Amino acid sequence: MDEIRQRIRDAVDAKLTTYKDLSAAIGRNHAYVQQFVERGTPQELRQRDAETILGVIDGAGSRPAPRRGFAPVLVPGEQLVRGDRRLPVYAAARGGDGHVIVTFDPVEYVKMPTILESVRGGYGLLITGDSMVPAYWPGDTALIHPSLPAQRDTDVVLYHTPPEPKGGDEAMIKRLVGMSEREWTLQQYQPANIFKEFRADWPVCHRVVGKYNSR
Template identity: 30%
Template sequence: MADDDPRTTLAQLAQAGGHSLAALSAMLGRNPAYLQQFVHRGTPRRLSERDRRLLADMLGVDETRLGAVARGPALVAIPRLALAASAGPGAFVDNELTVGSDSITPALARYLGLSADTAASIRVRGDSMEPGLFDGDTIFVDLTSRNPGPRGAVHVVRIDDTLMVKRVARLGNRLVVTSDNPAAGPVPRGAVTVIGRVVWQMRAPR
């Protein structure tokens, strides 16, 4: 048996702690030969979750040393805003309420530079940003990125009282707001407030 095999580990830990396998079996409420068979005959092939937890507590080790699957890092929950960002006519904005969250891995959050305090997820409505964004897509918005450059990027903006997702570029002192879909109607005129830059999207299979 390899040194990192749970059976080898259990035998070594029991010996180091001065515990017999029979005594540990009794602690589990099993017959005295239970852990002897596990260590030397491989029966059962794996310890039950209950037995593994009790043994790990008794021996003062992490359950992974006795065969538990290592748990991955906790996901990062990005707050989901109740209102949809329109890629069409626009969604009227009264206030933005958080309704649940969308989770991403810590690695992706680091790659995107997002945290639960500096980002939001929003559901896209409409087709004016096709083919990049489709109706029903979930977008992740960096709320700290509010200064579009001259080359332009996709941002969530508020135009007067309408929340929209559009391509925004800065030309001199003004913001130019456009749709990616040539068939889309004109972008409404009005005061533009940049909410944040779209940095990621999720799309359900079609």
């Protein structure tokens, strides 16, 4: 990891890239890579993230560095999306109060994003309704990682219990702004609202890690 830190530091000093762009390349917040370089992170970079970062640096190093101004980072498409269609996408029927009814029979399979390629049970959820516009428009596909722990200031899909008697699960996609042992604090955008739900009623929380735009 010390060698990786030094290579990142050298590339940034040479203005081949920026900490912000390297963080974006692995889907992290803008300061993540800088924190990793300067003082380490609570959890070191995963091997796949490190390989992605080094690939970006090597690609930038193969071009002459600009003398001044912003140095864009070009991430090859194959580092973001695989060509094979292996990600199942589930449809949802619109329910009340911003809820949807999800039936876990895939309506299609789409190209696998690299962020989910090694994730067991990863899936896409076809968005319906407008409660999360402009973050998600009807027809967008949310990319779901079912194993990540609940985390504040992330988008999540919550599932109700017990399942709907008609064969689907009641769910909702919202912004998780807070949580306690008893409650979720959630945000939606249309209409703007911050509200609470009991965790006992919505016990299953899956993290949204990206999306495919319908437009």
